[in-house]
Amino acid sequence: MKPGGLTRRHVLTAFALLGAAHVGACGGDFDTSDESQGWGARSDLKAVPLDSALAFVDATHGTAFMVDAHLGTPHARPIEVGHTVAKYEKRNGKDELLVLSRGLVGTRDVKDEPPALWVLPAAGGVPVKVPLDARYTSFAQSADGTFVMLFFAETNAKAGEVAFNPNQMALVNLSTPTIAPRTLTVPSLGGVPTAIDFSPVLALKQPRPLVLVRSKNYVTLLDLLHGQAENREEISIPLTLPEDGRTLFPVQVEWDVVGPGVFIRVSGGSDIFSVRFAPLDEAATAVAKNDFRAVLSQLAAGTSPSSMVLYNAGEGTRLLVAGADKALFVIDPVSSRTVQIPIEHEVGWLSVWTPVAGPGAGEPTPQALLLPSKASKATFVDLLKLESLKTRNLEVVNLTAPATGLSPFPAQGLAVLQHMDRSLTVLDLAARTVSPIRSDVGIGGLRASGATPSTLYMLTPSERLGLLTLVPGRLGVSDIRLDAPATEVLVTPAALEPDMVSRLLVVHADNGGYVTVMNAATPTRETAKSIRGFVATDLLSRTERNVP
């Protein structure tokens, strides 16, 4: 090439090409159309209403988020818990969240992470981590949230390790200064636990609570003091005889505090099982290694009982049982005497309440509401002298449609029924009147709050949140337009807010986290604020944890 052949145009063209190559290499702005999905393969974020905050758990990455509304502004606080979260729920009686993380089973590229139970305060305190000895899959807690029992639930009992004992459990007492889980093993009759129930304090020789472990075809009674104050043995109670081919799953437990005893309703059978705790003398206690003996009996309660409840209307404790039969069964647990009362319909839901005593009125007596799942009726039952007066204590009211759900609000003297067409019926429990509430979009769920006891929040598939004012005789319906359908609601008590103003937090379905905050007393769109995508809060700081 001759020197003179390389012109200014050639040189400029070369630089232009180089520049273009560089811009291409740097990438430029890319099309974001393919980026709209999948930021973090994350399981569904389910909201758990606590007292002063909403709790969310990103189970995949092991991060909990507390969303509060201090001073009316939504704020998310991430708290890192262990990986592989198996279960989380509000701690009973506390403004805290219990989280069970199963950790990670170590491999060549994955660092081993032990399992733990986490206690996360909503108000910003220090989280408590309770290390566990096994990768339990579930837990149950006592009514006051003091005791937590961790176990391998039958439905998902895979520990991911070489071997594990599915009947092993760990009892955690959260009231002690140094929390150490106590491992115990349930005697097995061939099954594994399906659920656990804590009793209230029972009138035993030494009053104390017990734990009942439900398993297929048997239950086991555990003593919370076992291995500590006294060496008491677990008591396993088979619900079937060896030659009985039925499969019974305990589905409901009712504790008789005074009896003392427990009633067990099962699926797969028609009997109600009664277990009475008979006290033992000193000599027998030493032999049995317990201060009571479990006495099992079966109570006849129709062909397929669907609900049972204990009540006391001044004549002693009675068990009220209802189900597929068009009859109501009243059982005296001491004598096992059963009184059958015919009713007009089967019973899908059974609710018992004691009305609030009015001024000048006498002592209120317990009432019951029987709701069928197929008939457009509801039956009110006066439980006083029911065994003698029988059908004279019943009053049937007609509904517009069969109910699909029952939400009792005895403090307001109302019960709200849901129907298949997603409309509502409000029953006045005192006047026994029926008030239908219609909906164009359909009411998918109902939420109530102790902070706003006279307001029922109606969740709909539209962007509007419905509000139903629960005042007998003056039912008011209104709604607020939001930007997305509501899936959960929390009303914070004013006492827990720094400015003493109660706040309404509305959760919207969004795996990135989406909450709208309003003033609970006067919820309006104009004063609302939202927080969206809060799972990204402090993400850069949390990256080390989130990327093993």
Place this chain on the structure above:
Amino acid sequence: MKMIHLTGVFCVAAAGVCGAGMAHAANTWRPSPHVRTLQEVPEDPITPPRLSLELFGNTAFVKDNAYRLVSSDRDIGGGGAAAMFRFWAPGRVGLSGRIEIAGEDSRGGTFEGTTKYESSSLGAGLMLDVTVYRYLHPYVQVTGGRSTAEINLYGVGSSNLRASDSVLYGTGAAGLRFVTQPKRWWTGGRALAFSVYVEGGYTLAPDFSFEAKLRSVPEGDIPAETLPLGGLERKRAHSRLGVAVHF
């Protein structure tokens, strides 16, 4: 991305080297007596170039573990352009003022590539170079300016989030530049020289601190609060490979 950057830079470098090679080939060419050559045209003597334009690619090494959100490894690739003017050149030493614009971007390795990080810097500084050999110019330089970074998180649930921050920075660097001799490449044109260089350096700066907000909020929607994303280190070491043309 980084590989593409280096490929681009090497293309540029190769073009420069080829240009120099062609110049050497041209020196062996003998004109016919009937052809007027460039050498026969009386021209001004070649003066040393004073103005330089550069293109470069660089790799930054992020120590902060937060890199995982925005990059699959600790190396973040980028590139840029610079202009220099040599205003003082007594003997073998030259002092130049320079301005540069640089950028880097990456997609996050953390969450299935749906995180995008972009940063741009605009800076000015001084460069001191020494001619230790005809083709070899080691240099040191300092640059100061402002960096702006932006992180986009796509698909945070139904939301897309954007966060940005801007910080002042200062960089110290040293490098080695291989320069061709200046030459006129077309009749009546200015003498041009080409160079390639390698450089290493370190940047001091405060961390980026990001507050994320929705990329777009439909008009009339309830206002959404911003979210603190956390910080990302801006101070970091870098290596750089570049080419330049000198006028």
